[in-house]
Amino acid sequence: MTALKTAFNHIKRSPYQSVLVILTLTFSFFLISNFAVLCFASQQVLSFFEGKPQVIAYLDDEATSEQILALKSKLDNTGKIKEVKYVSKEDALRIYQEANRDNPLLLEMVTADILPASLEISATDISYLKDLAGILEHEEIISVSEGGKKEIDFQEDIAQSLRQWTQSIRKIGLVLGGFLILECFLLILVITSMKIALRRDEVEIVRLLGGSSWYARVPFLLEGIIYGFLGALLGFLIMYLVLSQITPLAAEFLGGVEVFPILQEFLLILLGSTVLFSSLLCGLASFAATKRYLK
Amino acid sequence: MPKSKEKPIIKVDKVSKEFGPFAVLKEISFNIYPREFLFLIGPSGAGKTTLFRLLTHEITPTEGEIVFDNMEVSGKLLGKQLCELRRRVGRVFQDLKLIEDKTVRENIRLIFDILKIDRKEIDEESERLLGLVGLNERSNLFPSQLAEGEKQRVGIARALVGQPDVLLVDEPTSNLDPATSWQIIKTLQDIHNKGTAVVVATHDEDIVNSLKVRVIEIDKGKLVRDEKKGKYQSNQ
Numbered sequence: 001m002t003a004l005k006t007a008f009n010h011i012k013r014s015p016y017q018s019v020l021v022i023l024t025l026t027f028s029f030f031l032i033s034n035f036a037v038l039c040f041a042s043q044q045v046l047s048f049f050e051g052k053p054q055v056i057a058y059l060d061d062e063a064t065s066e067q068i069l070a071l072k073s074k075l076d077n078t079g080k081i082k083e084v085k086y087v088s089k090e091d092a093l094r095i096y097q098e099a100n101r102d103n104p105l106l107l108e109m110v111t112a113d114i115l116p117a118s119l120e121i122s123a124t125d126i127s128y129l130k131d132l133a134g135i136l137e138h139e140e141i142i143s144v145s146e147g148g149k150k151e152i153d154f155q156e157d158i159a160q161s162l163r164q165w166t167q168s169i170r171k172i173g174l175v176l177g178g179f180l181i182l183e184c185f186l187l188i189l190v191i192t193s194m195k196i197a198l199r200r201d202e203v204e205i206v207r208l209l210g211g212s213s214w215y216a217r218v219p220f221l222l223e224g225i226i227y228g229f230l231g232a233l234l235g236f237l238i239m240y241l242v243l244s245q246i247t248p249l250a251a252e253f254l255g256g257v258e259v260f261p262i263l264q265e266f267l268l269i270l271l272g273s274t275v276l277f278s279s280l281l282c283g284l285a286s287f288a289a290t291k292r293y294l295k
Numbered sequence: 296m297p298k299s300k301e302k303p304i305i306k307v308d309k310v311s312k313e314f315g316p317f318a319v320l321k322e323i324s325f326n327i328y329p330r331e332f333l334f335l336i337g338p339s340g341a342g343k344t345t346l347f348r349l350l351t352h353e354i355t356p357t358e359g360e361i362v363f364d365n366m367e368v369s370g371k372l373l374g375k376q377l378c379e380l381r382r383r384v385g386r387v388f389q390d391l392k393l394i395e396d397k398t399v400r401e402n403i404r405l406i407f408d409i410l411k412i413d414r415k416e417i418d419e420e421s422e423r424l425l426g427l428v429g430l431n432e433r434s435n436l437f438p439s440q441l442a443e444g445e446k447q448r449v450g451i452a453r454a455l456v457g458q459p460d461v462l463l464v465d466e467p468t469s470n471l472d473p474a475t476s477w478q479i480i481k482t483l484q485d486i487h488n489k490g491t492a493v494v495v496a497t498h499d500e501d502i503v504n505s506l507k508v509r510v511i512e513i514d515k516g517k518l519v520r521d522e523k524k525g526k527y528q529s530n531q
Contacts, residue, residue, distance in 0.1 A: 002408045013396065205392045208353060210381030210457070211409040212374045 003215075007222035010195060018227070021191050025231020025282070026238065028180040029274055033239040035173035036270055037262060041250075042166040044259040049162055054123055055132055058116040058151040063141035068119070071139055075121060078135070080128035085120040092117065116143055116151070126163065129154050181281060184231070188224050188285035196220060196293045217290040224286025225279045232278030236271050304329045304460055304492060305350060305384075310359030310369070312345055319345045321516045322359065327461060327494060332487045333509035335496040336527060341513045343496040344389065347463045351386050352377055364460070382410050385454030385491075389465040391446055393438040399449050400425070400434040406456035424452040428482055444475035451482060461492040468499045476502065500527040 011018045059068065072084050087095070092115040100106045123129055133154050136142055142150045196203065203216045243262065251260040303326035312320040320342045327333070335343050348354045349361060352368050361368040363380060372380065393402050403424060407417045425431045428448035438446055447467055454462055464483060468476035480495075480502055487493045497503060503510060504526050512520035 201392075202394050205394060206405070206409060208351070208381070208386070208388075208392065209406055209409055209453070210378045212378060214374075215409055 003218040004222055006219035007226060010199070010219060010223050011226065014195065014198070017191060017194075021187060021227050022230050022234065024187055025184055025227060025278065026234040028184050029232040029235025029278055030238050031235075032177050032180055033236050033270060033274060034242075035169070035177060036274075037239065037243060037267075039166070039170050039173055040266055041259045041262065042162070042169050045254070045257055046162045046166050048257045048259070054126065054129055055119075055121040055136070055152060055154040057119045057121065057136045057139075058143045059118055060141050060143045061116070063117070067141045071119070071141060075119075075132065075135065078128075078132070080123050080125070080132060082122040082124045083120075084122075087118045087120055089113065089115050089117050126160065184228075184278070185281055185285045188227060188282045189289050191227075192220050192224055192286045192289035193293055195223070196289060217287075220290050221283055221286045224282040224284075224289075228278040228280070228282025229275055231282075232275045233271075236274055240267065301328050303327060304364055306360075306362040307346075307350075308360045308362075310346075310349060310356045310361060312342070312349060312354070313357045319516050320349075320356075320513075323513070323516075323518045324359075325511055325518060325521055327492055329460065329492055330487070330490050331492045331494075331509065332484070332506075333494055333511060334503050334506070335494055335511050335513065336498070336503060337513040339498075342516045343513060344465055346513070347386060347465055347494075347496065350461075350463060351384055352380055378410065382457035383460045385457060385459035385462045387447070387450040387454045387462070387464040387467060389469065391438075391450040393446060393449055393453075395438050398435050398437055399430055399441070402438070402449060403453050403456060406453055410457050412456070420456070424455055427455070427485070428452045442475075443470045444479060447471065447479055448482065451479075451486070455486065455491075459491060461494065462486060464493065464495045466496055466498065468497060468502065473501070480506070503527045 068086060072086070075081050075084055089112040093110065093112040096110055096115060097107055121132060123132055133152055136152050137150050139150075142152065145151050206216050207213070247260045247262075254260065305327040307326070308324050309322045310320060310324070311318065311322055323342075323346070335346065337343055345354070349356055350363070350368065352372055355371075356369050359369065363384060366372075366376060366380060368380060394405065397405065400421060403421050404417060407420070412420070421434075422431065425434050428451055430445060430448055430452065433441065433445060438449065441449065451462075451464070451467075454464075462483075467479050467483070471479065476499060483493050483495060507524045507526075509524070510520065510522050510526070511518065
């Protein structure tokens with residue numbers, strides 16, 4: 001308790017330095033938290049698209065149930081299939097009605113007869129989509145458009161570019177996060193070294209009067225941990241405030257993609273891990289400074 | 296005064312200390328006995344402060360041996376041993392080394408923390424020590440708000456926190472007027488009368504000559520005199 005009190009006294013006695021350190025850490029951990037949320041959200045968007053039927057093959061009205069079952073079985077045998085779902089004409093109408101329930105005029109004009117039945121196919125990996133589409137291209141029971149092309153929709157491009165985006169965000173986040181963490185470490189190292197230099201006389205007196213090196217060291221360690229704790233906590237809180245402001249806009253922008261609001265469990269884990277990591281990082285930086293200057 | 300067969304609490308045996316090419320102490324040997332009061336005298340630069348630094352293991356001798364109550368002080372000490380030594384050998388520094396941004400009370404309480412003395416005792420013991428040096432009413436002042444004599448008293452009170460067996464006092468009267476100097480010596484005598492060995496390094500001729508106690512004289516790093524009831528000699 002005495003060491004903690006001494007650490008708070010150190011902070012109080014050089015308030016401008018302390019505020020500057022906390023603000024710098026806050027800004028760094030604000031950016032780090034933002035990147036973590038961005039990575040999480042982009043991963044969620046990607047999972048959403050990957051989890052959706054990736055290939056929709058519209059069936060010819062003449063297709064029999066035996067032919068459809070045979071095609072399902074053929075697809076299953078490729079070993080690249082997560083799920084194949086048959087959507088009948090009636091199911092298609094229900095989906096249509098659901099999608100257009102605010103437009104009675106459109107609903108009146110459509111019956112189950114004019115909608116095609118389809119197969120919604122999910123692959124175990126997005127890279128298999130082309131192979132699966134290739135198989136479907138040669139199937140007779142897939143309907144043909146007026147232009148003579150088989151009616152097959154697949155979202156490979158969207159998912160591929162999302163995956164690239166996600167990977168890029170992750171890479172940029174890691175590099176930027178790495179630099180910010182290094183910057184935080186060096187900042188605490190320099191500030192603690194300065195504080196030790198400022199309090200050199202006091203440290204010397206403590207040592208001369210019988211204080212162990214740990215007695216002199218612990219308040220500086222705690223000071224670093226306090227900076228780390230407050231910096232990460234404030235950085236997270238600011239990020240949370242910003243996030244709560246942009247959540248309605250982002251949710252509207254992403255439409256049916258259920259990413260926002262961000263899962264509270266994820267935010268809690270993020271808070272806990274950044275605060276813990278930052279406290280440990282700053283404690284380690286202070287320890288390095290005391291090791292160097294309090295021999 | 297030491298009894299003839301009493302075991303010394305500090306034994307200094309042929310101790311030399313060199314800083315680079317400069318020999319500050321040369322083969323010094325003497326003993327300090329429990330409950331003794333003695334003066335360590337000598338001109339500036341004679342090596343008195345260096346000797347105190349050696350006795351508290353602030354520095355180690357180049358040669359020779361220092362033993363404090365069976366503890367080999369001249370060798371390497373572990374953290375616990377060092378803490379124990381500095382608890383049992385109190386030191387009042389010439390420049391006092393008070394922490395300027397702590398009050399008198401805080402300067403004293405700090406030592407309780409350093410020496411890990413039970414917190415329950417702190418308030419009671421702090422009051423006792425402040426009373427012993429007559430500073431109860433000024434305990435909430437900062438060192439810069441005190442007179443030189445009062446600062447000296449704070450230094451003494453702080454050195455007494457660990458109830459040391461030996462108190463080393465470096466030039467306690469150097470910046471004080473005669474009246475205040477005598478008050479400080481009176482305080483040190485009171486501490487000695489309560490059973491602590493007191494070693495005072497000083498230049499003050501009047502005080503040394505008046506007290507008629509043991510005097511150890513060092514000159515140019517050598518022990519030149521060790522007398523039971525010594526006096527400051529006129530040639531100094």
